[in-house]
Amino acid sequence: MQMKFIPVALAMVFSAAGAQAQEIIKIGHVAATSGPSAHLGKEDENGARMAVEDLNAQGFKINGKAVKFVLLPEDDAADPKQGTAAAQKLVDAKVNGVIGHQNSGTTIPASKIYNDAGIPQISASATSPVYTHQGYNTAFRVVANDNKLGSVLGKYAVHKLGAKKIAVIDDRTAYGQGVASEFAKGAKGAQIVAKEFTTDKATDFNAILTAIKAKNPDLVFFGGMDGVGGPLLRQMRSLGLKAKYMGGDGICTEALPKLAGGADDTVTCAEAGGVPASQKKQMEEFSARYKKKFNSDVQIYAPYVYDAVMAMATAMQQAKSADPAKYLPYLAKVQYQGITGTIAFDKFGDIKDGALTLYTFKDGRRQLLEVVK
CATH class of the missing domain: 3.40.50.2300 (Response regulator)
Structure with missing residues (x-):
């Protein structure tokens, strides 16, 4: 008698397994x-x-x-x-x-x-x-990509912001170096007075900012992320470096003002992306x-x-x-x-x-x- 129920039981198991698959x-x-x-x-x-x-x-x-x-x-x-x-x-x-x-x-x-x-x-x-x-x-x-982003920012710095003397800093990452390089290419008509670099984990920028301040730039471009770009901006202002500040999508975040101790209309950035109306x-x-x-x-x-x-x-x-x-x-x-x-x-x-x-x-x-x- 018990044997008669085995095929039915197995059929139910296979059916359930199939339903769950x-x-x-x-x-x-x-x-x-x-x-x-x-x-x-x-x-x-x-x-x-x-x-x-x-x-x-x-x-x-x-x-x-x-x-x-x-x-x-x-x-x-x-x-x-x-x-x-x-x-x-x-x-x-x-x-x-x-x-x-x-x-x-x-x-x-x-x-x-x-x-x-x-x-x-x-x-x-x-x-x-x-x-x-x-x-x-x-x-x-x-x-x-960075070819477009950096180029657009470079042109904007010169033609819209009127930058004449520019300092460029990057964080030595593939992103930071790439966007900084394309920015410099796009900033035709301005003089690149300084090229400096830091790292993507740095916290102290006093040495490079002191060197840059001596060149008296009217704009500083940073290629990197906001975790470094924010503190960099904070230390720029602490040193009395009043140049405009610009960067790519890495610094173009809602977190930047907090990381920098404030951000105003002297800061310009670009986000890779954008939506039309x-x-x-x-x-x-x-x-x-x-x-x-x-x-x-x-x-x-x-x-x-x-x-x-x-x-x-x-x-x-x-x-x-x-x-x-x-x-x-x-x-x-x-x-x-x-x-x-x-x-x-x-x-x-x-x-x-x-x-x-x-x-x-x-x-x-x-x-x-x-x-x-």
Whole structure:
């Protein structure tokens, strides 16, 4: 008698197992969630988390079947060695795709590991042109690169701010050196009176600022992140160096005034990205959702990270597969209408028609100057 029930019982088990079987799609995310840039890295991770949760909430389907997205976050501390270790960990975990890394200095060495494994990678903030010009078809980014950002800032410094004598400082990272170099190229018509460098972990800038002060510049450009750029600005003012201050997206954050002990309209910066008036409502809605969820304001890149995840998921849907080899060609030609605008890539993997947003500061807050393309 008992034997008669075994096939039925087994059938029920197999049926239950089949009902529970759901494809798991693993999305890796890497940023500096420790160290001086941790506040930006955590924001990036939050943007990825929001996207994954939204995809799951809407019952996202690939090839007609609902799938479940899982975020695998890693911290690279903006350190290239830790970045490659994080990349290898994600490859070993067989992730379906990677969003990140945050900094160019970690993104570039990590990109080889992902390329060797055939895993698509989208950075929402690494702006060094080197990243997408290595010949890797797996490398993409959703913001304008340093060639454009630095060049635009250089021209703006000379033609809009009237800078005649400029001092340039960089933090020796791939990002810092790259954006500072492009800025100097773009600042035609002005004299570069000093070129100095520090590190991305420095706290004392007295020696280089004293040397710069003797050259009497009317503008100081810093290539690096706000964790260093803020204290640098603070020490500039303490030394009585009243020159205008300019930097790229690394210092263009809501945290800068706090890190610098204040920031005003003598500070100009550019964010790699920007939304036209037609996208303003979507950006405001996203920012409100972000603040409600994480109890903090969007600083820079959360919406770009969010769009990167969504663009990757869209490519999977169009390919009817989350297999990296199958959806990679679809990612290269994706046209995703995101919060930040249209996500579409050129032959290098760079965002097409990437925008830049210029900001200054007033009453301790960033203030929009203009969006340029």
